[in-house]
Amino acid sequence: MLVDWVASLYQSVQATFVAHGWPLWVLAVLTAVLKVAGVLVWILLNVLFLIWLERKISGHVQNRPGPVYTGRFGLLQTLADALKVLLKEDVIPAGADRWVFVLAPLVAFVPSVMIWVVIPFSRGVQAQDLNIGILYVAALASFTVPSLLMAGWSSDNKWSLMGALRSAAQLISYEVPLILAELGVVVLAGSLRLSDIIAAQQRSVWFLFLQPVGFVVYFIAALAESNRTPFDLPEAESELVAGFNTEYSGFRWSIFFLTEYANLLGMASLAATLFLGGWSGPFLPPFVWFVIKTYFFVFLAMWIRWTLPRIRVDQLMDLGWKFLLPVALVNLVVTGVFVVL
Amino acid sequence: MALDTHSERRTETLEIPGSDLPRTEEMMVNMGPQHPSTHGVLRAVLTLDGERIVDVDSDVGYLHRCFEKICEQQNYPQIIPYTDRTDYLAGMTNELALVLTVEKAIGLEVPRRAQYIRTIMAELQRIHSHLIWFGTFALDMGATTPFLYSFRERETISDFFEEITGARMMYNYMRYGGVRNDITSEWVKKVQAFLKRFPENLQEYDDLFTGNPIVHARTQGIGKISAEQAIAYGASGPVLRATGVPYDIRRADPYLVYDELQFDIATASEGDVWARYQVRMQEMRQSVRMLEQLLAGVPEGEIMGKAPRIIKVPAGHYYGHVDSPRGEVGCYLVSTGERTPYRLHWRSPCFVHLQLLPLMAKGHLMADMVAIIGSIDIVMGEVDR
Incomplete structure (x- = not known):
């Protein structure tokens, strides 16, 4: 109404x-x-x-x-x-590369907001229904790497630098399986447009049931993309002090913090859209369904965070390249063959 | 300068995993003295190749409080509270090391009841200390929740200590010839009730942390030392027992009433972080077993022997040692027959184990360094004294 x-x-x-x-x-x-x-x-x-x-x-x-x-x-x-x-006092370290240091939180934050342009909240409630919705989301997600590298490099701190390098390696490794998992859904729906993907799920069933493997890959990779335990290596507190944001304080730090949660929410809402049918559901208003499904993923991520220890950087790479990538590829090929037949 | 001579001295050939990988420019990083995982004020100067550790130099002394020198100015009863503050997580066993040495030197008889109480306190202290280790080890690995679970049980034991000694960490409880306060039967019942449910808590920790594949992947094969290396460096306690050497002072040189107790020496053979983890978890279970036997048979009687009002240790050299939660705590006492020691040397296990750090850490990753420091259960108060 x-x-x-x-x-x-x-x-x-x-x-x-x-x-x-x-x-x-x-x-x-x-x-x-x-x-x-x-x-x-x-x-x-x-x-x-x-x-x-x-x-x-x-x-x-x-x-x-x-x-x-x-x-x-x-x-x-x-x-x-x-x-x-x-x-709090706004501290910029004496050795910092001033402009890069100041810009880094913004470069991190803006894409996490821009993702929401294409997320459908309800029937027709969407800032812009782009015909390349998924591609757009994937492109924005990769903005995180430069921002963390900027933060780590400009801080002039070895812990920050190590956190930044870790995050660059991690995010690049996990973007590939993430996108491949999303592609499985795209092949089934036959469109990159998010509203079409929801419509396709309304016609058949939730893609969670058609793409269980893709869903698991997506979820693991999304956890890694949003830097959450067990993949919180870029800011591994007990190892790197605070990783890339060691030198950040006050409001600049809080923007990174904000970004982390905005990314978590973005990943969760995308998961709800791609695998749980987005806003569609019986009885309740569509918007309520959207919130319920999104928060289901948010809760899952938080539950995992407070239960598991952190994995090590080399194990992280192994998991990404040697396990998730082949599984996602096979999943995509099987999906493609299934659709063609 | 000092750092260079250190690295020259260590000439053992090490098999470094990953040494065939391509190398990048090395980077020196100061891990500590302000770092979340150095358990106080350890400063480790790491030479890193990427994330791989090429060299480690541990720099200690940030918490040095002249303990040994202070002891030369104090009379014997005045030294007891200072021992609490060396290894501040295991006050009871530290006091024991001093008290047993002095009692041996002056030939003081300790009543049976006092001996039982001392043993009970020492074993409760072991569980108390290992619980902190478990929590902080999990914290080092990035899991925050086990810490709060283990502190829940630790809190109960702290309450037990508080009820009898009045203090939760710095007890000042042991006396030459006995203990300061007697235990009550209600207290015994409370401890027994705790011991009844504690194995379930241990099971809970296992479910939460021990069985996790991430924990296995991060601890197995990491920070490995052989039994020969451990013995050569003078390791003791769980670090030594994790290499498969069943050496426990409670068995090898029994003190108090340990020779009357049934218990197994917890050992593991691999000598890595995982082995040390298992040994400590086992030790908590063995401590429960010992405490059950002890609490069931506390004899009636005095809690203080006939100690002289003024303690003068006859001239000579004395050594006493106990098995603290961290290893062999030794007290080497040189007396000239005065009311104060001529010299008191404190052998602290953590200081010894810290020397093993380069041996354990070389070739592993930065993240493993944290696990290794956690696995040797370091207390800087004891290292620096």
Whole structure:
């Protein structure tokens, strides 16, 4: 209903523009700004909630209550933390490459927001239904590597550098199986457009059942892409102090933190779209289904994070190149043959 | 300068895994003294080729508090609280090392009840200390949850200590000739109840951490030393026993009432991180076994022997040692018959084990370094004293 209302509102505004002879590009810019604002609000609200959720889940996994003092159930904990981080001194190390150091968090953060342009929240609720949706997501995901390399290199710190090199190796290795797993879905749906993929799942079944192997590969690779335990090597606290963001503090650090959760949410929503049919589902409104499915993956990732130890850098490479890549390739070939037959 | 002479001295030929790989420019990294996984203030100067460790030099002394020199100024009872602060995670066994040495020197009889209480405390301390080791080892491996599980049980044992000694870490509990406070039957019942459920907790740790394939992959074959190397470097405790040498002072040179107890010496043969892990997990189970026997048969009687008011150790050299959770803690005492020691040397196992670090770490990756430091269960308070 809301969707229809927004659509009719848009049409009436458009009619007003035409009637008064105002240039239509103003309207286009206005709608784009509104869409970006909507996506940003959605991400920031979610990240606030995600950080709280992570703390609660980790608390309950570890026999403790998690945050309880700030607000009901400690819900305001993240706000309090954000305030603390904002009030901190902005430190740029003396030896740092100033501009690269300042730019790195932005290069990390912006793509994690841009992914949301193509994610369908509900029927027709999508900032832009690109016909190359998946390609677009994959391209944006690889922006993480330069940003981490920039952060690690410009910090002028050996731990940062090692974290950055680790992350470059890791992200490149895991992007390949990730994309191959996504391709399995694309072959089944016959389209790169995310709305088409959802439509294809509505016609048959969730691709989780048609692509179980692809799903497992996707999930493992997505965990590695979003730097979460057991693949949190770029910032392995007990080894590299804090990895690429060792020298970051205050708000710059919090942007990296924000990016991490935005990426997690992005990966989870993409998983929901590709493998669990996105917003489609019975009884409940589509948007609620979308949130439920996304948070199912978020919970899974958090559960894994607080249970498993970290794997080692060489084992990570072995897993990526020697196991996930062949499995993903075979999966893709089998899927292709199946579709042709 | 000092670092160069160190590396020249180590001339053993090592079989370095991965030494046939292509090499890049080497990088020197200071791991510590401020680092999350150096368990205090260890500074390890790593020479890295990529992530592979070419050389390790451990630099100690950041926590040096002149323990041995202070002992020369204090009379014997005043030394006891200082021993707590060497290995601050195993105060009871440190006190024992000193107290047993002095008692042997002046020929003091200790009542049976006091001996039982001392043994109970020493074994509780072993579990207490190994629980910290388990938690921090898991933390080093990147798993945060086992830490909180093991600290839950450690908390219970801390409460036991607090109830009897008044302190949770720095006990100052042993006395020449006995112990300071008596245990009560309610306390014994509480400890027995704890021991009943503790094996289930250990099973929980196994389910959570021990059986995990990632743990296996990260510990097996890492930081390997042979039994010969361990003996040559003077290793003791779990580090030595993990190489297959069943040497335990509780058996080899029994003190207190250990010769009356049924227990197995936990050993493993591989000598790697995984072996040391298994030995410590086994030792906790053996400690439970010992404590059950001890608590069932605490004799009635005095808790203090007839110690002289002023303790003067006859002139001479004395050595006493106990098996602490980390290895052989030794107390070498030189007396000239005064109220203070002429010289007191403290043999700390961690200091000895730290010398094995280059041997264990060379050729492995940075991440293994963390696992190796964790597996030798280092306490910097004891290394530096």
